[in-house]
Amino acid sequence: MKNEWPLWEVFIRSKSGLSHKHVGSLHATDAEMALENARDLYTRRNEGVSLWVVESKHITASDPDDSDPLFEPAKDKIYRHPTFYDVPDDVTHM
């Protein structure tokens, strides 16, 4: 009873040219079964052209409690954005 099948995270590329996007998770004994189950569970209506499955335990997530210090360094660097700069009205194509 307690030998539960591992949990897998499923990612779908909805069409060529787009990135894979997380859609949910499922249980499967191995990668091959995870792909087959993902096909049946998440792409019953042509939702994708490519699937990734990753065993959930292999994903390392950042801690939401640390998100302030983690993302702090980017916050005060407004000069990284194009809107920081004044471009004279007469100048075009920039």
Add this chain to the structure above:
Amino acid sequence: MTSLNLEALFQSKIDEETKIEPKDWMPDAYRKTLIRQISQHAHSEIVGMLPEGNWITRAPSLRRKLILLAKVQDEAGHGLYLYSAAETLGANRDDLVQQLLTGKAKYSSIFNYPTLNWADIGAIGWLVDGAAIMNQVMLTRTSYGPYARAMVRICKEESFHQRQGYEIMIAMAKGSPEQKAMAQDALNRWWWPSLMMFGPKDAESSHSDQALKWKIKRKTNDELRQQFVDVTIPQAEYLGLTVPDPDLRWNEEKGSYDFGEIDWEEFWSVVKGNGPCNKQRLQARNKAYDDGAWVREAASAHAAKKEQRKLEPQLETKAA
């Protein structure tokens, strides 16, 4: 931070419509309420396959059979999306399944009513999926991210469920007098149980206030029920069928229908396990689970063997 501050911060996120995600801090009661609600919802999708599954082999045409198969398969998918949403809160899949199989967990009472003939399949798609959609559209805006995302996916799939049911109702209501009588009979039997799907009256709904404050729910049971009646009556009129409620009438002043009182005694009796099919449904789930045991074991054994084979060549090199 003290737990009081955490709780205030949590509520302020809810108030400003920021979704709560799995690793965010949340009050224990929020987590518990969600696990209970999401797993009950998952169980409902799974048990909900049984009344319709009953008619797959007897669908009147290949077209209807393919459609019903696809619908029932969708419901299995809905159950699985929801179980995995519950798992993001720390629930264990096996535990949830056991709670269903032992009768400890509840599922929607509507699935404890029998499907007596083909018209019931029409009535279920139209009314039962219709009522479920009312609730699920609201839940696409629920405060817990994974639950809301599962609902978006589910709602996209539900609309075909309702339409295929209504199409069956049209075919029968516009068919022979016998077919029309069957459609009317199905509506008579499914109408009140469908209204019961929205749960007890607001005044008697114990979890309602907190669920609204946490934005798990965004509308009350009575609001959703009223909304369902208002959109469904014109659909019944189009079919030329009448809902079995002598008190139903349009209320010009409030711009919606007044309708009769639900038989709450029946409601509570089915919730408590005494509906027409409660025992049968649980037996069917247990049988499916037990009969599938060898498949689960074989799949685990197969995966272990493949894993072992991957390791073996390395062992041989070492020995050499």
